[in-house]
Amino acid sequence: MTADTLLLLLRSDTHRVTAWLRRGSVPAYVVPVGGWTAVVPAGAEARTSAPYDKSVPMLTNRPIPSGLRAALCFAVIDARAVLVVHPPGWRAVPRWLIWQTGQGPSGPTPFPAVRPADLVNVAGIVREDLPHVEGVLRDTALAPDELLHDLIDALGLPGAELLEPGAVRHASGAALVEPDERSVRRFEKVTREERDIAEELKSS
DSSP: OOOOEEEEEESSOHHHHHHHHHTSSOOEEEEEETTEEEEEESSSBOSSOTTSOBHHHHHHHSOOOGGGOSEEEEEEETTEEEEEEEOSSTTOOOEEEEEETTTEEOSOOSSOBOOHHHHHHHHTOOGGGHHHHHHHHHOTTSOHHHHHHHHHHHTTOSOGGGGSTTGGGGSTTOEEEOOOHHHHHHHHHHHHHHHHHHHHHHHO
């Protein structure tokens, strides 16, 4: 089974992305790549307790402020490819695609579904490349990690090599960013209070 992995590409500078990561809970590497800033988890574990202790799902689901967009997230979670497109604009809504070998797009998503045109627009490539992107998404014989590599290539984006285990540690310009302890404590406090409220409602 393919291990969980993630590459997040943001149209912002490394300083702003670093500050954003410090306000989260996931240790991650920041790498400047071809006009984008790449984010790759530094390991499997976030700094928060279960069920929020897995770095890939935490980064995949983390909202991205408008100042860091456009952004594209390419992830493998539980042997499925997950794509999240964050268009530019203050009111822009993320779009999701969950993709499974042998099936293609599968299951409901928490937001509107990614369309091939969304990928082309956010990646900034020409519309003539749209059929190539559509062809990759139709190839249900691909493994999840193969789909991500082929899609990144079809979109003309950098950083596909950073999806390989351990590759980010040797990438040019890579810097490890640790989350701020105050941010982690604040997150734990909020989630603990939410669990307590849910338990109270359940028992009432």
